[in-house]
Amino acid sequence: MSGQLQVQVEPDQSERRRHTRYRLTEPIVITREDGQSARAITSEISISGLSAVTALGLAVGEKVRLSPIVGASVTAIVRRAAGTIYGFEFIDPPDKVVRDIHVLCRGLFPFRGVKEYSS
Secondary structure, eight states: OTTOOOEEEOTTOOSOOSSOOEEOOOEEEEEETTSOEEEEEEEEEETTEEEEEESSOOOTTOEEEEEEETTEEEEEEEEEEETTEEEEEESSOOHHHHHHHHHHHHTSOBOOOGGGGOO
């Protein structure tokens, strides 16, 4: 596959989004279940998940901890992988985290996808 980016997606995941995504560039730490961790930078967030760039090789379907997410540590599952960019879905985030993400997103710009960066 010379020069092509391979995208891995969790089976049965549609392209439709349940919640609006917002641009957010913040440092976080991703921690695997075995305790291995690495730094990452978010690119967008919604109340159901976020995308981040990291050098840590992750597998679609892998469960991780993300922190800090609005000051908390949140369990998530890797839903998408494209090179070093990963999409995470939060797993049962506490109500306070969901409320805090709502408040945070009120002050952010909507994320329109990677096309907004090419113009």
